[in-house]
Amino acid sequence: MSSIEIRHIVFDIGKVLIHYDPHIPFARLIPDDAERNWFFANVCTHDWNLEQDRGRDWAAAEDLLIAEHPERSEHIRAFRKCWHEMVSHAYVESVAIMEALIAEGRDVTMLTNFAADTFRQARQLYPFLDMPRGVTVSGEIGLIKPDLAIYEKHAKDFGLSPAHTLFIDDAPANVVGARNAGWNAVQFTDPEKLKSDLAAHGIAL
Template identity: 60%
Template sequence: MTIRHIVFDIGKVLIHYDPELPYRRIIPDAERRTWFLANVCTSDWNLEQDRGRPWDDAEAELIAAHPDWETEIRAFRAHWHEMVPHAYDGTVSILLGLIEEGRDITFLTNFAADTFVEAQELYPFLKAGRGVTVSGRVRVIKPDPAIYDLHTRTFDLDPEATLFIDDNADNVDAARAFGWNAVRFENAEALQADLQRFDLRLD
Protein backbone atom coordinates (compact mmCIF):
# COMPACT_ATOMS: atom_id res chain seq x y z
CA MET A 1 0.00 0.00 0.00
CA THR A 2 1.37 3.41 -0.99
CA ILE A 3 1.60 5.88 1.90
CA ARG A 4 -0.77 8.79 1.27
CA HIS A 5 -1.07 10.26 4.77
CA ILE A 6 1.74 11.17 7.19
CA VAL A 7 0.91 11.94 10.82
CA PHE A 8 3.48 13.67 13.03
CA ASP A 9 3.65 13.72 16.80
CA ILE A 10 5.00 17.06 18.07
CA GLY A 11 6.75 16.96 21.44
CA LYS A 12 10.27 15.47 21.18
CA VAL A 13 9.73 14.96 17.45
CA LEU A 14 9.41 18.52 16.17
CA ILE A 15 10.00 20.59 19.30
CA HIS A 16 12.09 19.94 22.39
CA TYR A 17 10.30 19.49 25.70
CA ASP A 18 11.94 19.35 29.12
CA PRO A 19 10.02 20.42 32.25
CA GLU A 20 13.22 20.61 34.24
CA LEU A 21 14.53 23.64 32.34
CA PRO A 22 12.77 26.45 34.27
CA TYR A 23 13.07 24.56 37.54
CA ARG A 24 16.85 24.67 37.39
CA ARG A 25 16.37 28.33 38.22
CA ILE A 26 13.25 28.03 40.38
CA ILE A 27 14.63 25.18 42.54
CA PRO A 28 18.42 25.48 42.28
CA ASP A 29 19.12 22.55 44.61
CA ALA A 30 19.30 19.49 42.34
CA GLU A 31 18.10 17.03 44.98
CA ARG A 32 15.04 19.11 45.90
CA ARG A 33 14.28 19.74 42.22
CA THR A 34 14.44 16.04 41.38
CA TRP A 35 12.16 15.21 44.31
CA PHE A 36 9.66 17.89 43.30
CA LEU A 37 9.35 16.73 39.71
CA ALA A 38 9.13 13.09 40.78
CA ASN A 39 6.58 13.61 43.55
CA VAL A 40 4.65 16.85 43.01
CA CYS A 41 4.51 18.13 39.41
CA THR A 42 4.91 14.64 37.99
CA SER A 43 4.56 13.41 34.43
CA ASP A 44 1.31 11.67 35.36
CA TRP A 45 -0.06 14.90 36.86
CA ASN A 46 0.84 16.84 33.72
CA LEU A 47 -0.67 14.14 31.50
CA GLU A 48 -4.10 14.93 32.94
CA GLN A 49 -3.83 18.44 31.47
CA ASP A 50 -3.09 16.72 28.15
CA ARG A 51 -6.32 14.82 28.78
CA GLY A 52 -8.21 18.09 29.19
CA ARG A 53 -8.12 18.90 32.91
CA PRO A 54 -8.06 22.70 33.47
CA TRP A 55 -4.87 24.11 34.95
CA ASP A 56 -6.78 25.78 37.80
CA ASP A 57 -8.08 22.39 38.91
CA ALA A 58 -4.67 20.78 38.48
CA GLU A 59 -2.94 23.44 40.57
CA ALA A 60 -5.60 23.40 43.27
CA GLU A 61 -5.28 19.64 43.67
CA LEU A 62 -1.52 19.79 44.15
CA ILE A 63 -1.56 22.86 46.39
CA ALA A 64 -4.05 21.15 48.69
CA ALA A 65 -1.73 18.15 48.94
CA HIS A 66 1.54 20.13 49.05
CA PRO A 67 0.78 23.63 50.41
CA ASP A 68 4.43 24.40 51.09
CA TRP A 69 5.16 24.10 47.36
CA GLU A 70 2.46 26.49 46.08
CA THR A 71 4.84 28.89 44.37
CA GLU A 72 6.71 26.08 42.64
CA ILE A 73 3.49 24.36 41.58
CA ARG A 74 2.11 27.54 39.99
CA ALA A 75 5.44 28.05 38.25
CA PHE A 76 4.84 24.99 36.05
CA ARG A 77 2.15 26.66 33.95
CA ALA A 78 3.55 30.16 34.34
CA HIS A 79 6.93 29.16 32.92
CA TRP A 80 5.73 26.46 30.53
CA HIS A 81 7.14 28.31 27.51
CA GLU A 82 10.65 27.76 28.89
CA MET A 83 10.09 24.01 28.67
CA VAL A 84 9.91 24.16 24.86
CA PRO A 85 13.08 26.15 24.07
CA HIS A 86 13.73 25.10 20.47
CA ALA A 87 12.59 23.12 17.49
CA TYR A 88 14.43 20.17 15.99
CA ASP A 89 15.57 21.82 12.78
CA GLY A 90 16.29 18.57 10.98
CA THR A 91 12.80 17.20 11.55
CA VAL A 92 11.16 20.52 10.75
CA SER A 93 13.06 20.56 7.45
CA ILE A 94 11.68 17.10 6.65
CA LEU A 95 8.16 18.19 7.61
CA LEU A 96 8.26 21.29 5.44
CA GLY A 97 9.82 19.36 2.58
CA LEU A 98 6.98 16.85 2.65
CA ILE A 99 4.43 19.65 2.67
CA GLU A 100 6.16 21.34 -0.28
CA GLU A 101 5.97 18.04 -2.16
CA GLY A 102 2.22 18.06 -1.66
CA ARG A 103 2.09 15.24 0.89
CA ASP A 104 -0.95 15.00 3.16
CA ILE A 105 0.38 16.00 6.60
CA THR A 106 -1.50 16.11 9.89
CA PHE A 107 -0.48 16.23 13.54
CA LEU A 108 -1.60 14.05 16.45
CA THR A 109 -0.34 15.19 19.82
CA ASN A 110 -0.77 14.79 23.56
CA PHE A 111 -0.88 18.46 24.55
CA ALA A 112 -2.91 20.70 26.82
CA ALA A 113 -5.28 22.82 24.76
CA ASP A 114 -4.03 26.22 25.92
CA THR A 115 -0.33 25.47 25.82
CA PHE A 116 -0.73 24.12 22.29
CA VAL A 117 -2.00 27.53 21.19
CA GLU A 118 1.16 29.03 22.71
CA ALA A 119 3.30 26.43 20.96
CA GLN A 120 1.77 27.36 17.60
CA GLU A 121 2.67 31.01 18.20
CA LEU A 122 6.23 30.07 19.17
CA TYR A 123 6.58 27.64 16.25
CA PRO A 124 4.39 28.68 13.29
CA PHE A 125 5.20 25.49 11.37
CA LEU A 126 2.73 23.79 13.74
CA LYS A 127 0.02 25.60 11.77
CA ALA A 128 1.19 23.94 8.57
CA GLY A 129 -0.29 20.75 7.18
CA ARG A 130 -3.97 19.90 6.98
CA GLY A 131 -4.80 19.98 10.66
CA VAL A 132 -4.19 18.63 14.13
CA THR A 133 -5.81 16.50 16.80
CA VAL A 134 -4.88 17.88 20.23
CA SER A 135 -5.60 15.52 23.12
CA GLY A 136 -6.53 18.33 25.49
CA ARG A 137 -9.27 19.45 23.11
CA VAL A 138 -10.75 16.02 22.45
CA ARG A 139 -10.13 14.73 26.02
CA VAL A 140 -8.49 11.46 25.04
CA ILE A 141 -4.77 10.74 24.92
CA LYS A 142 -2.37 8.44 23.15
CA PRO A 143 -2.02 5.48 23.33
CA ASP A 144 -5.81 5.09 23.73
CA PRO A 145 -7.07 3.57 20.45
CA ALA A 146 -9.94 6.04 20.50
CA ILE A 147 -7.67 8.94 19.58
CA TYR A 148 -6.31 7.12 16.52
CA ASP A 149 -9.86 6.32 15.48
CA LEU A 150 -10.91 9.94 15.98
CA HIS A 151 -7.97 11.25 13.98
CA THR A 152 -8.65 8.77 11.19
CA ARG A 153 -12.30 9.80 10.95
CA THR A 154 -11.64 13.53 11.33
CA PHE A 155 -9.15 13.62 8.46
CA ASP A 156 -10.61 10.78 6.39
CA LEU A 157 -7.44 8.70 6.48
CA ASP A 158 -6.99 5.26 5.02
CA PRO A 159 -5.25 3.42 7.92
CA GLU A 160 -3.24 1.15 5.62
CA ALA A 161 -2.00 4.21 3.72
CA THR A 162 -1.10 6.16 6.89
CA LEU A 163 2.38 6.53 8.39
CA PHE A 164 2.67 7.77 11.99
CA ILE A 165 5.85 9.24 13.52
CA ASP A 166 6.15 9.35 17.34
CA ASP A 167 8.98 9.18 19.87
CA ASN A 168 7.01 7.08 22.37
CA ALA A 169 7.15 3.30 21.84
CA ASP A 170 3.71 2.72 23.41
CA ASN A 171 2.15 5.25 21.05
CA VAL A 172 3.85 3.64 18.06
CA ASP A 173 2.68 0.17 19.10
CA ALA A 174 -0.87 1.42 19.60
CA ALA A 175 -0.89 3.02 16.16
CA ARG A 176 0.26 -0.23 14.57
CA ALA A 177 -2.37 -2.18 16.50
CA PHE A 178 -4.99 0.23 15.19
CA GLY A 179 -3.87 -0.48 11.63
CA TRP A 180 -1.55 2.40 10.81
CA ASN A 181 2.05 2.07 9.74
CA ALA A 182 4.26 3.67 12.38
CA VAL A 183 7.90 4.41 13.13
CA ARG A 184 9.54 5.45 16.37
CA PHE A 185 11.35 8.75 16.08
CA GLU A 186 14.99 8.85 17.18
CA ASN A 187 16.50 11.65 15.13
CA ALA A 188 16.14 13.34 11.76
CA GLU A 189 18.66 11.08 10.05
CA ALA A 190 16.87 7.92 11.17
CA LEU A 191 13.53 9.41 10.14
CA GLN A 192 14.87 10.14 6.69
CA ALA A 193 15.87 6.48 6.39
CA ASP A 194 12.44 5.38 7.62
CA LEU A 195 10.73 7.55 5.04
CA GLN A 196 12.88 6.02 2.31
CA ARG A 197 11.79 2.54 3.43
CA PHE A 198 8.23 3.66 2.74
CA ASP A 199 9.32 5.10 -0.62
CA LEU A 200 8.89 8.67 0.64
CA ARG A 201 12.10 10.17 -0.65
CA LEU A 202 12.83 13.83 -0.27
CA ASP A 203 14.83 15.49 -3.04
Template identity: 60%
Template structure:
Protein backbone atom coordinates in the same frame (compact mmCIF):
# COMPACT_ATOMS: atom_id res chain seq x y z
CA UNK B 1 10.78 -0.74 0.69
CA UNK B 2 9.69 -2.23 4.02
CA UNK B 3 5.99 -1.29 3.75
CA UNK B 4 3.38 0.13 1.41
CA UNK B 5 4.15 3.76 0.61
CA UNK B 6 1.91 5.82 2.91
CA UNK B 7 -0.52 8.38 1.52
CA UNK B 8 -0.70 10.21 4.85
CA UNK B 9 2.02 11.09 7.36
CA UNK B 10 1.05 12.03 10.91
CA UNK B 11 3.56 13.71 13.21
CA UNK B 12 3.67 13.89 16.97
CA UNK B 13 5.00 17.28 18.13
CA UNK B 14 6.81 17.21 21.49
CA UNK B 15 10.30 15.70 21.24
CA UNK B 16 9.74 15.08 17.53
CA UNK B 17 9.35 18.59 16.12
CA UNK B 18 10.03 20.73 19.19
CA UNK B 19 12.22 20.20 22.24
CA UNK B 20 10.44 19.69 25.55
CA UNK B 21 12.16 19.52 28.93
CA UNK B 22 10.27 20.48 32.12
CA UNK B 23 13.55 21.00 33.98
CA UNK B 24 14.16 24.12 31.89
CA UNK B 25 11.08 25.83 33.30
CA UNK B 26 12.02 25.09 36.89
CA UNK B 27 15.74 25.82 37.04
CA UNK B 28 15.30 29.28 38.54
CA UNK B 29 12.56 28.20 40.94
CA UNK B 30 14.31 25.00 42.07
CA UNK B 31 18.04 25.46 41.34
CA UNK B 32 19.15 22.21 42.97
CA UNK B 33 18.98 19.42 40.38
CA UNK B 34 18.27 16.64 42.87
CA UNK B 35 15.43 18.66 44.40
CA UNK B 36 14.07 19.43 40.95
CA UNK B 37 14.12 15.75 40.03
CA UNK B 38 12.22 14.97 43.22
CA UNK B 39 9.65 17.64 42.39
CA UNK B 40 9.04 16.22 38.91
CA UNK B 41 8.96 12.66 40.21
CA UNK B 42 6.68 13.23 43.20
CA UNK B 43 4.82 16.55 42.88
CA UNK B 44 4.24 17.73 39.30
CA UNK B 45 4.77 14.30 37.79
CA UNK B 46 4.47 13.12 34.22
CA UNK B 47 1.16 11.50 35.14
CA UNK B 48 -0.08 14.73 36.73
CA UNK B 49 0.82 16.71 33.61
CA UNK B 50 -0.79 14.10 31.38
CA UNK B 51 -4.17 14.97 32.88
CA UNK B 52 -3.81 18.49 31.45
CA UNK B 53 -3.13 16.83 28.09
CA UNK B 54 -6.41 15.02 28.69
CA UNK B 55 -8.17 18.36 29.17
CA UNK B 56 -8.02 19.04 32.93
CA UNK B 57 -7.84 22.82 33.57
CA UNK B 58 -4.61 24.11 35.08
CA UNK B 59 -6.41 25.68 38.05
CA UNK B 60 -7.80 22.29 38.96
CA UNK B 61 -4.43 20.64 38.44
CA UNK B 62 -2.65 23.18 40.63
CA UNK B 63 -5.26 22.85 43.36
CA UNK B 64 -4.86 19.07 43.37
CA UNK B 65 -1.07 19.27 43.63
CA UNK B 66 -1.16 22.01 46.27
CA UNK B 67 -3.53 19.91 48.37
CA UNK B 68 -0.87 17.18 48.36
CA UNK B 69 2.07 19.55 48.88
CA UNK B 70 0.83 22.86 50.38
CA UNK B 71 4.38 23.95 51.19
CA UNK B 72 5.22 23.89 47.47
CA UNK B 73 2.37 26.05 46.16
CA UNK B 74 4.58 28.58 44.37
CA UNK B 75 6.72 25.86 42.81
CA UNK B 76 3.59 24.09 41.58
CA UNK B 77 2.16 27.28 40.04
CA UNK B 78 5.51 27.96 38.39
CA UNK B 79 5.12 24.85 36.24
CA UNK B 80 2.43 26.49 34.10
CA UNK B 81 3.81 30.00 34.54
CA UNK B 82 7.19 29.00 33.11
CA UNK B 83 5.93 26.53 30.53
CA UNK B 84 7.29 28.45 27.53
CA UNK B 85 10.83 27.93 28.86
CA UNK B 86 10.28 24.18 28.63
CA UNK B 87 9.99 24.36 24.81
CA UNK B 88 13.05 26.45 23.89
CA UNK B 89 13.58 25.45 20.27
CA UNK B 90 12.46 23.32 17.36
CA UNK B 91 14.31 20.33 15.93
CA UNK B 92 15.16 22.00 12.65
CA UNK B 93 16.07 18.80 10.81
CA UNK B 94 12.77 17.14 11.78
CA UNK B 95 10.84 20.25 10.78
CA UNK B 96 12.71 20.25 7.47
CA UNK B 97 11.63 16.66 6.80
CA UNK B 98 8.02 17.53 7.58
CA UNK B 99 8.00 20.64 5.39
CA UNK B 100 9.69 18.68 2.61
CA UNK B 101 6.86 16.17 2.66
CA UNK B 102 4.27 18.95 2.52
CA UNK B 103 6.05 20.70 -0.34
CA UNK B 104 6.23 17.40 -2.23
CA UNK B 105 2.45 17.07 -1.99
CA UNK B 106 2.24 14.44 0.75
CA UNK B 107 -0.75 14.79 3.08
CA UNK B 108 0.62 15.73 6.52
CA UNK B 109 -1.31 16.14 9.76
CA UNK B 110 -0.34 16.12 13.45
CA UNK B 111 -1.61 14.14 16.44
CA UNK B 112 -0.38 15.31 19.81
CA UNK B 113 -0.85 14.96 23.54
CA UNK B 114 -1.00 18.65 24.51
CA UNK B 115 -3.00 20.89 26.82
CA UNK B 116 -5.21 23.26 24.80
CA UNK B 117 -3.76 26.51 26.14
CA UNK B 118 -0.12 25.52 25.95
CA UNK B 119 -0.69 24.36 22.38
CA UNK B 120 -1.90 27.87 21.53
CA UNK B 121 1.40 29.17 22.93
CA UNK B 122 3.40 26.60 20.99
CA UNK B 123 1.62 27.50 17.77
CA UNK B 124 2.44 31.18 18.26
CA UNK B 125 6.08 30.39 19.03
CA UNK B 126 6.57 27.87 16.22
CA UNK B 127 4.68 29.02 13.09
CA UNK B 128 5.56 25.85 11.16
CA UNK B 129 2.90 24.10 13.26
CA UNK B 130 0.36 25.80 10.99
CA UNK B 131 1.79 24.20 7.86
CA UNK B 132 0.24 20.71 8.06
CA UNK B 133 -3.38 20.22 6.97
CA UNK B 134 -4.52 20.07 10.57
CA UNK B 135 -3.96 18.73 14.07
CA UNK B 136 -5.76 16.71 16.70
CA UNK B 137 -4.88 18.03 20.18
CA UNK B 138 -5.64 15.61 22.99
CA UNK B 139 -6.73 18.27 25.46
CA UNK B 140 -9.23 19.68 22.99
CA UNK B 141 -10.87 16.36 22.15
CA UNK B 142 -10.41 14.87 25.65
CA UNK B 143 -8.90 11.69 24.31
CA UNK B 144 -5.24 10.81 24.66
CA UNK B 145 -2.55 8.62 23.14
CA UNK B 146 -2.05 5.69 23.32
CA UNK B 147 -5.80 5.05 23.72
CA UNK B 148 -7.39 3.68 20.55
CA UNK B 149 -10.12 6.35 20.51
CA UNK B 150 -7.83 9.25 19.60
CA UNK B 151 -6.34 7.43 16.61
CA UNK B 152 -9.79 6.54 15.32
CA UNK B 153 -10.96 10.12 15.89
CA UNK B 154 -8.00 11.49 13.91
CA UNK B 155 -8.79 9.13 11.04
CA UNK B 156 -12.40 10.27 11.03
CA UNK B 157 -11.61 13.98 11.28
CA UNK B 158 -9.12 13.99 8.43
CA UNK B 159 -10.45 11.22 6.20
CA UNK B 160 -7.39 9.00 6.49
CA UNK B 161 -6.91 5.39 5.46
CA UNK B 162 -5.25 3.90 8.57
CA UNK B 163 -3.30 1.28 6.62
CA UNK B 164 -1.92 4.04 4.38
CA UNK B 165 -1.07 6.35 7.28
CA UNK B 166 2.42 6.57 8.80
CA UNK B 167 2.58 7.82 12.40
CA UNK B 168 5.79 9.24 13.90
CA UNK B 169 6.14 9.48 17.70
CA UNK B 170 8.94 9.44 20.27
CA UNK B 171 6.99 7.14 22.64
CA UNK B 172 6.97 3.41 21.98
CA UNK B 173 3.57 3.14 23.72
CA UNK B 174 2.11 5.67 21.29
CA UNK B 175 3.70 3.91 18.31
CA UNK B 176 2.22 0.63 19.53
CA UNK B 177 -1.15 2.32 19.96
CA UNK B 178 -1.10 3.48 16.36
CA UNK B 179 -0.18 0.03 15.11
CA UNK B 180 -3.01 -1.49 17.15
CA UNK B 181 -5.34 0.96 15.39
CA UNK B 182 -4.18 -0.38 12.01
CA UNK B 183 -1.67 2.36 11.16
CA UNK B 184 1.89 2.12 10.02
CA UNK B 185 4.13 3.70 12.68
CA UNK B 186 7.78 4.37 13.46
CA UNK B 187 9.55 5.36 16.66
CA UNK B 188 11.32 8.70 16.41
CA UNK B 189 14.88 8.51 17.72
CA UNK B 190 16.64 11.09 15.52
CA UNK B 191 16.05 13.10 12.35
CA UNK B 192 18.58 10.92 10.55
CA UNK B 193 16.72 7.73 11.41
CA UNK B 194 13.42 9.36 10.48
CA UNK B 195 14.83 10.30 7.08
CA UNK B 196 15.80 6.65 6.55
CA UNK B 197 12.38 5.45 7.69
CA UNK B 198 10.65 7.81 5.25
CA UNK B 199 12.93 6.86 2.39
CA UNK B 200 12.45 3.13 3.01
CA UNK B 201 8.71 3.66 2.59
CA UNK B 202 9.13 5.49 -0.69
CA UNK B 203 8.41 8.95 0.72
CA UNK B 204 10.33 12.04 -0.43
CA UNK B 205 13.13 13.18 1.85
CA UNK B 206 14.25 16.80 1.70
CA UNK B 207 17.94 17.28 0.96
CA UNK B 208 20.07 18.91 3.61
Protein backbone atom coordinates in the same frame (compact mmCIF):
# COMPACT_ATOMS: atom_id res chain seq x y z
CA MET C 1 11.17 -1.26 1.23
CA SER C 2 7.54 -1.55 2.22
CA SER C 3 5.14 -2.44 -0.59
CA ILE C 4 2.36 -0.38 1.02
CA GLU C 5 1.71 3.02 -0.53
CA ILE C 6 1.86 5.74 2.12
CA ARG C 7 -0.75 8.42 1.41
CA HIS C 8 -0.89 10.13 4.81
CA ILE C 9 1.93 11.15 7.18
CA VAL C 10 1.11 12.03 10.79
CA PHE C 11 3.61 13.78 13.05
CA ASP C 12 3.73 13.89 16.81
CA ILE C 13 4.97 17.29 18.04
CA GLY C 14 6.78 17.19 21.40
CA LYS C 15 10.32 15.78 21.09
CA VAL C 16 9.76 15.28 17.36
CA LEU C 17 9.29 18.84 16.09
CA ILE C 18 9.87 20.91 19.24
CA HIS C 19 11.95 20.27 22.34
CA TYR C 20 10.27 19.79 25.71
CA ASP C 21 12.04 19.69 29.06
CA PRO C 22 10.51 20.95 32.35
CA HIS C 23 13.95 20.95 33.94
CA ILE C 24 14.90 24.04 31.92
CA PRO C 25 13.03 26.60 34.07
CA PHE C 26 13.11 24.46 37.21
CA ALA C 27 16.89 24.26 37.19
CA ARG C 28 16.65 27.95 38.08
CA LEU C 29 13.66 27.63 40.42
CA ILE C 30 14.95 24.55 42.28
CA PRO C 31 18.73 24.54 41.75
CA ASP C 32 19.41 21.42 43.83
CA ASP C 33 19.24 18.40 41.51
CA ALA C 34 18.01 15.97 44.16
CA GLU C 35 15.27 18.31 45.34
CA ARG C 36 14.18 19.07 41.80
CA ASN C 37 14.03 15.38 40.88
CA TRP C 38 11.98 14.74 44.04
CA PHE C 39 9.58 17.52 43.03
CA PHE C 40 8.97 15.99 39.61
CA ALA C 41 8.67 12.48 41.06
CA ASN C 42 6.25 13.46 43.84
CA VAL C 43 4.50 16.77 43.06
CA CYS C 44 4.33 17.89 39.43
CA THR C 45 4.59 14.35 38.13
CA HIS C 46 4.32 13.02 34.59
CA ASP C 47 0.93 11.49 35.40
CA TRP C 48 -0.33 14.78 36.86
CA ASN C 49 0.73 16.67 33.75
CA LEU C 50 -0.82 14.02 31.50
CA GLU C 51 -4.25 14.88 32.87
CA GLN C 52 -3.88 18.39 31.44
CA ASP C 53 -3.14 16.68 28.12
CA ARG C 54 -6.41 14.81 28.64
CA GLY C 55 -8.30 18.08 29.12
CA ARG C 56 -8.15 19.05 32.80
CA ASP C 57 -7.73 22.82 33.18
CA TRP C 58 -4.65 24.19 34.89
CA ALA C 59 -6.48 25.91 37.75
CA ALA C 60 -8.04 22.62 38.85
CA ALA C 61 -4.73 20.84 38.44
CA GLU C 62 -2.89 23.42 40.52
CA ASP C 63 -5.54 23.47 43.24
CA LEU C 64 -5.34 19.70 43.57
CA LEU C 65 -1.59 19.75 44.19
CA ILE C 66 -1.58 22.85 46.37
CA ALA C 67 -4.11 21.18 48.69
CA GLU C 68 -1.64 18.31 49.10
CA HIS C 69 1.57 20.38 49.09
CA PRO C 70 0.72 23.93 50.24
CA GLU C 71 4.37 24.67 50.94
CA ARG C 72 5.08 24.08 47.24
CA SER C 73 2.38 26.38 45.86
CA GLU C 74 4.84 28.76 44.19
CA HIS C 75 6.63 25.95 42.37
CA ILE C 76 3.35 24.27 41.41
CA ARG C 77 2.04 27.46 39.80
CA ALA C 78 5.41 27.99 38.13
CA PHE C 79 4.92 24.84 36.06
CA ARG C 80 2.30 26.52 33.88
CA LYS C 81 3.67 30.04 34.26
CA CYS C 82 7.10 28.98 32.96
CA TRP C 83 5.84 26.44 30.43
CA HIS C 84 7.06 28.49 27.47
CA GLU C 85 10.64 28.00 28.70
CA MET C 86 10.18 24.22 28.58
CA VAL C 87 9.65 24.29 24.81
CA SER C 88 12.97 26.01 24.26
CA HIS C 89 13.59 25.34 20.58
CA ALA C 90 12.41 23.62 17.45
CA TYR C 91 14.17 20.59 15.99
CA VAL C 92 15.14 22.42 12.83
CA GLU C 93 16.03 19.34 10.79
CA SER C 94 12.77 17.58 11.68
CA VAL C 95 10.78 20.67 10.79
CA ALA C 96 12.64 20.86 7.47
CA ILE C 97 11.60 17.26 6.72
CA MET C 98 7.98 18.07 7.47
CA GLU C 99 8.12 21.22 5.34
CA ALA C 100 9.66 19.27 2.45
CA LEU C 101 6.89 16.67 2.63
CA ILE C 102 4.26 19.39 2.54
CA ALA C 103 6.02 21.14 -0.34
CA GLU C 104 5.94 17.85 -2.27
CA GLY C 105 2.18 17.80 -1.88
CA ARG C 106 2.11 15.02 0.72
CA ASP C 107 -0.85 14.84 3.08
CA VAL C 108 0.59 15.81 6.46
CA THR C 109 -1.34 16.12 9.72
CA MET C 110 -0.35 16.09 13.41
CA LEU C 111 -1.55 14.07 16.40
CA THR C 112 -0.34 15.24 19.79
CA ASN C 113 -0.76 14.84 23.52
CA PHE C 114 -0.94 18.52 24.48
CA ALA C 115 -2.99 20.67 26.83
CA ALA C 116 -5.34 22.88 24.84
CA ASP C 117 -4.05 26.22 26.12
CA THR C 118 -0.36 25.38 25.92
CA PHE C 119 -0.88 24.22 22.35
CA ARG C 120 -2.34 27.60 21.48
CA GLN C 121 0.79 29.14 22.99
CA ALA C 122 3.02 26.72 21.08
CA ARG C 123 1.38 27.80 17.82
CA GLN C 124 2.31 31.40 18.60
CA LEU C 125 5.90 30.41 19.40
CA TYR C 126 6.26 28.07 16.41
CA PRO C 127 4.20 29.16 13.37
CA PHE C 128 5.25 26.08 11.38
CA LEU C 129 2.70 24.15 13.47
CA ASP C 130 0.05 25.75 11.23
CA MET C 131 1.58 24.30 8.05
CA PRO C 132 0.08 20.77 8.08
CA ARG C 133 -3.51 20.16 6.97
CA GLY C 134 -4.66 19.93 10.56
CA VAL C 135 -4.03 18.60 14.05
CA THR C 136 -5.73 16.52 16.70
CA VAL C 137 -4.90 17.91 20.16
CA SER C 138 -5.60 15.53 23.03
CA GLY C 139 -6.57 18.27 25.47
CA GLU C 140 -9.26 19.54 23.10
CA ILE C 141 -11.02 16.18 22.73
CA GLY C 142 -10.43 14.42 26.07
CA LEU C 143 -8.49 11.51 24.59
CA ILE C 144 -4.77 10.77 24.79
CA LYS C 145 -2.26 8.53 23.07
CA PRO C 146 -1.85 5.60 23.20
CA ASP C 147 -5.63 5.11 23.60
CA LEU C 148 -6.98 3.46 20.46
CA ALA C 149 -9.85 5.94 20.29
CA ILE C 150 -7.62 8.95 19.57
CA TYR C 151 -6.07 7.29 16.51
CA GLU C 152 -9.49 6.24 15.26
CA LYS C 153 -10.84 9.76 15.75
CA HIS C 154 -7.89 11.35 13.94
CA ALA C 155 -8.27 8.96 11.02
CA LYS C 156 -12.02 9.60 10.82
CA ASP C 157 -11.77 13.39 11.18
CA PHE C 158 -9.10 13.71 8.50
CA GLY C 159 -10.25 10.96 6.15
CA LEU C 160 -7.15 8.81 6.56
CA SER C 161 -6.89 5.24 5.36
CA PRO C 162 -5.16 3.55 8.34
CA ALA C 163 -3.29 1.01 6.20
CA HIS C 164 -1.85 3.86 4.11
CA THR C 165 -0.93 6.09 7.05
CA LEU C 166 2.56 6.51 8.54
CA PHE C 167 2.84 7.85 12.10
CA ILE C 168 5.98 9.38 13.62
CA ASP C 169 6.28 9.58 17.43
CA ASP C 170 9.15 9.55 19.94
CA ALA C 171 7.32 7.40 22.51
CA PRO C 172 7.38 3.61 21.96
CA ALA C 173 3.93 3.18 23.56
CA ASN C 174 2.41 5.67 21.11
CA VAL C 175 4.01 3.88 18.17
CA VAL C 176 2.49 0.60 19.37
CA GLY C 177 -0.85 2.35 19.83
CA ALA C 178 -0.80 3.52 16.22
CA ARG C 179 0.03 0.03 14.98
CA ASN C 180 -2.85 -1.35 17.03
CA ALA C 181 -5.07 1.09 15.13
CA GLY C 182 -3.86 -0.39 11.84
CA TRP C 183 -1.40 2.39 11.01
CA ASN C 184 2.22 2.08 9.98
CA ALA C 185 4.37 3.74 12.62
CA VAL C 186 8.01 4.52 13.34
CA GLN C 187 9.77 5.74 16.47
CA PHE C 188 11.54 9.07 16.12
CA THR C 189 15.05 9.24 17.53
CA ASP C 190 16.79 11.67 15.18
CA PRO C 191 16.26 13.30 11.76
CA GLU C 192 18.59 10.98 9.87
CA LYS C 193 16.75 7.89 11.12
CA LEU C 194 13.48 9.57 10.18
CA LYS C 195 14.74 10.08 6.62
CA SER C 196 15.76 6.43 6.53
CA ASP C 197 12.37 5.32 7.88
CA LEU C 198 10.57 7.45 5.31
CA ALA C 199 12.71 5.97 2.51
CA ALA C 200 11.90 2.47 3.77
CA HIS C 201 8.24 3.36 3.26
CA GLY C 202 8.85 4.64 -0.27
CA ILE C 203 9.21 8.34 0.58
CA ALA C 204 12.56 9.73 -0.52
CA LEU C 205 13.55 13.30 0.27
